[in-house]
Amino acid sequence: MKILKYILIGLAVVVGLVLIGSWFLPAKVHVVRTSVIKAQPDTLFNLANELKNWNKWSAWARIDPAGTTWQYSDSTKGVGAWYTWASKNDKVGNGKLTILSSEPNKYIKNQMDFGDMGSSYSEVFFEPVPEGTKMTMTLDTA
Numbered sequence: 069m070k071i072l073k074y075i076l077i078g079l080a081v082v083v084g085l086v087l088i089g090s091w092f093l094p095a096k097v098h099v100v101r102t103s104v105i106k107a108q109p110d111t112l113f114n115l116a117n118e119l120k121n122w123n124k125w126s127a128w129a130r131i132d133p134a135g136t137t138w139q140y141s142d143s144t145k146g147v148g149a150w151y152t153w154a155s156k157n158d159k160v161g162n163g164k165l166t167i168l169s170s171e172p173n174k175y176i177k178n179q180m181d182f183g184d185m186g187s188s189y190s191e192v193f194f195e196p197v198p199e200g201t202k203m204t205m206t207l208d209t210a
Contacts, residue, residue: 099207106200109173113194116176119144119151119165132159146170161185186210 105112115121119140123129129136135157141150150166162183169177176192188209195202 097207097209100204101206102202102204104197104199104202109194109196109201112201112203113173113176116192117145117167117170117172119149119167122151122165128160132157136160 115125123133123138132155136153136155136159139152139154141148143149144151147167147170150164152162152164153160154162164181166179166181167176168179168189169175174194178190180188180190182188186209188207190208191206193202193204193206195204
């Protein structure tokens with residue numbers, strides 16, 4: 069009986085530490101990833117600016133390909149284009165991605181809406197370099 073009491077106390081301490089620790093985590097997150105790809109900026113821009121291409125390279129799309137349905141706007145390229153996803157298995161949840169800004173071969177800005185979980189914004193920058201294209205992707209949560 070004493071061991072059960074100590075286990076419960078230990079569990080309560082761990083839960084308390086997690087809850088208290090979460091208050092000290094940042095409310096906003098900013099992530100930046102950069103890589104150089106052996107391709108021209110227009111090639112990469114055109115891939116990223118066409119939403120129907122995203123499932124070819126998105127890690128998110130590979131999590132639950134059989135259980136996720138995708139729906140696209142009439143226009144799937146450029147400003148105003150969007151897609152929604154819905155997961156039957158709830159592995160990737162439900163949401164919507166919309167292209168907010170698009171400057172050919174230079175820049176794309178997206179908004180991702182996760183319903184009750186809030187929104188985030190991502191940006192992709194394309195910069196020509198001697199090796200190909202320096203592609204910088206950012207993610208910001210609010």
